[in-house]
């Protein structure tokens with residue numbers, strides 16, 4: 533199809549859609565912040581009811597919901613009531629891999645940081661440190677509300693990758709799987725649930741490990757899981773047969789990543805493996821979620837998404853050989869590495 537064919541959106545129309553992208557993310561942010569999807573979980577409601585329940589201005593809330601209904605997030609009926617659509621269901625707090633916290637997080641620190649993208653591109657520095665005076669993970673340690681939203685936001689953005697990873701990689705026969713930077717433990721919990729003889733070792737910052745305990749208990753896997761708090765720039769825990777890091781190395785620059793990987797190299801057994809779950813950037817101009825996620829890495833933690841050759845070089849410099857890359861049904865790959 534070419535641009536001259538009927539019904540094909542003009543470059544100006546496509547550009548208009550791209551330019552106004554933040555309208556949508558902010559509208560979704562406000563709907564998530566107000567908990568609208570939760571208020572609609574039992575059926576359609578009037579705007580008067582939704583405004584009273586969410587502490588909003590009725591006419592303005594109507595305009596928000598009408599706008600989002602035009603995008604398929606809600607549906608307005610003939611009586612002016614609003615209902616959830618399958619898209620809107622994703623913003624409920626109580627659904628698997630809920631994206632409500634992701635929508636909240638996107639509209640808060642992330643939105644402010646993206647507002648500084650020009651500064652980041654001109655200087656190569658992160659916006660987060662400029663705006664908040666400290667790196668993101670230090671900030672989260674002293675901001676419990678934002679930390680909880682971040683943990684849940686990670687499930688919102690990466691949760692769907694869990695099943696894809698479990699389908700793509702064979703975890704049979706592994707004794708203990710160590711998840712380094714495993715966050716609230718949701719990935720490890722799902723892996724232990726899928727493989728009943730597997731044991732788990734969850735490692736993250738001490739404040740995060742505290743929050744993970746409840747999650748692992750609720751998932752019914754805490755008896756097979758050891759929790760350890762620490763700093764992966766200083767050490768990695770021994771005791772794993774296979775080590776896993778999902779979306780850890782993309783948070784850091786090459787020097788920082790090498791430190792983390794070398795600490796892992798000290799504890800991965802000679803017969804063991806390191807699995808990195810990341811999105812390997814493909815060559816060419818194809819659309820790829822990681823190409824834009826890369827800009828979030830630039831603005832917020834100061835890391836980057838990498839190509840296969842960049843991963844190979846980084847791993848080699850830390851004592852690992854990249855043995856294979858397994859694509860998954862989600863927008864991530866399993867990068868399997870062996871110690872050399």
Ligand SMILES: C[S@@+](CC[C@H](N)C(=O)[O-])C[C@H]1O[C@@H](n2cnc3c(N)ncnc32)[C@H](O)[C@@H]1O
Pocket residue numbers: 669686687690712713714715716719735736737740762763764765777778779780783
């Ligand atoms: C992008 S999140 C990924 C979380 C999880 N692996 C996932 O895929 O959802 C990065 C994780 O690294 C952890 N982290 C950051 N700095 C750390 C450090 N110095 N030592 C240990 N963990 C750290 C964070 O607390 C967070 O859980």
